[in-house]
Amino acid sequence: MIRVTIWYEYAQEIGVLKREMVPGMSDKDFEFFSDFVKSRVERIKEVYPKGLIGTLSEALEKDPEFRITLTNIYEKDYGLPDELLENTDVLVWWSHVLQDAVPDSLAMKIVKRVQKGMGFVALHSAHKSKPFMYLLGTSGTLKWREDDFCRVWTVNPAHPIAQGIPEMIELQEEEMYGEPFDVPKPDDNIFISWYRGGEVFRSGCTWTRGYGKIFYFQPGHETSPNYHNPYIQKIIGQGIHWAAPTVYRENFDCPNILTSPESLCK
């Protein structure tokens, strides 16, 4: 059994940005992002009547090995109280407009837990999430443009995450993410995406930190229907299996691995 916690932002799905969640945000930005989440909510509902993450988790729940907990930033302790984090084998993370609302202290608790063995699966715009940046020590920046045609190429077919996935998946609509992607050289690059604009992107990559395994996977824009795609669901499910801990080292401490937001390359 793998205890999977799926953490997601929720603001876009309900179309409401709560002021108390973003105390550091300027009034101008708050107004901008409030309008932004409001403007998306109907379109997201159209594409995902059960919600973006509701759709994904419904697919993942079919795996008898997964015991899934859904949580979001509006719940207690930003959705991840210590007890839940400590009882998570693989943390799946989807975030976007509220990346900065996650406290550094929580992001660092996640880093520590990954170093001890917890798996971390970062989806789509989580490339700019604090846990992902602090784990890798890089900014996670990339190029982007909404709504492009995409081909996801399997470039490492021997990898466990690629089993049963065809050589190429066509996605009629996905947000373009383009190189350069500011991350450390991956241990494995499993998928590369190509877009009609000519851009390419390392869309499926893995790393390890301490005893923990990290998988990043790009498809999953909130207004593109790709979490309905059985291959995308399968890749994420296999990513969770791959990232599941083989061993925990509760007393493991990694003084030489990045452990503070200050040491992040901005």
Ligand code: ZN
């Ligand atoms: Zn997106």
